[in-house]
Amino acid sequence: MRRFDPLYEKARKLAQSGRVEFLGNGVYNVVGDHGTYSVAEDHTGKLSCNCLGYLQKGRCSHVVAVEFMGKRRRRKPR
């Protein structure tokens, strides 16, 4: 279970306001407050982002926003 997390709340707002765009091939565009970032999913399903927060902490609202979208939409079987 997730505790209340400001990052998660921010991510939820990004997802709900339609700021996550699926580009295909596991790549998403996320329009954040300070710019547009690319979140990419590798073949293991791990997400990474090109923003500074992700580089420093390994987690950011953009990645969480994409996770949030993925939870609402069922995972595609392959």
Ligand SMILES: [Zn+2]
């Ligand atoms: Zn990010």
